[in-house]
Amino acid sequence: MGLSSYKSNDNIKVEPEPQELHTIMRLLMLDIHTINEGIYTKNFDLIETGAANINGHAALADESRQLVMNTLGDRMAQFGEYDNLVHSYADSIRDAAIQEDMGRVLEQYRIVEQGCVNCHAAFQDEIKSARLIRMD
Numbered sequence: 838m839g840l841s842s843y844k845s846n847d848n849i850k851v852e853p854e855p856q857e858l859h860t861i862m863r864l865l866m867l868d869i870h871t872i873n874e875g876i877y878t879k880n881f882d883l884i885e886t887g888a889a890n891i892n893g894h895a896a897l898a899d900e901s902r903q904l905v906m907n908t909l910g911d912r913m914a915q916f917g918e919y920d921n922l923v924h925s926y927a928d929s930i931r932d933a934a935i936q937e938d939m940g941r942v943l944e945q946y947r948i949v950e951q952g953c954v955n956c957h958a959a960f961q962d963e964i965k966s967a968r969l970i971r972m973d
């Protein structure tokens with residue numbers, strides 16, 4: 838998944854430690870909450886922060902990467918495309934927030950949300966089951 842650096846503040850860029858897939862996902866959901874709060878309180882800084890965090894999520898830890906690759910095989914490319922789409926539109930949310938353009942924030946937000954859900958529709962159950970079986 839994304840290898841871009843995590844923007845913790847304006848001056849220092851910290852490369853986060855790789856994380857397991859479901860941990861990354863829980864954090865993405867928090868980032869979505871942050872963006873939502875920014876939308877409803879018209880706080881563009883919050884929107885910018887949430888969007889930057891989505892784009893800068895940690896890399897996939899080896900164990901999860903292996904699990905996803907073993908589970909998806911040839912379909913790994915499709916998984917990567919969904920990931921790229923979410924990254925690229927999260928970056929567009931960030932740009933729109935910097936420009937304080939709420940209309941464009943919402944436009945890009947809907948695309949990101951659809952991107953999250955499209956990947957889930959395709960792969961979430963399968964990968965989750967594979968993870969739970971492995972943990973037995």
Ligand code: HEC
Binds near residue numbers: 858
């Ligand atoms: C490239 C595919 C992909 C994209 C894009 C994606 N997800 Fe996921 N997501 C998954 C998979 C696969 C799982 C199941 C992981 C598991 O259970 O091990 C998952 C699970 C989750 C879960 C449940 C975690 C849990 O503890 O059960 C949440 C919440 C979540 N994703 C949020 C998001 C959000 C928010 C976005 C968009 C910002 C997003 N995801 C984008 C693939 C994706």
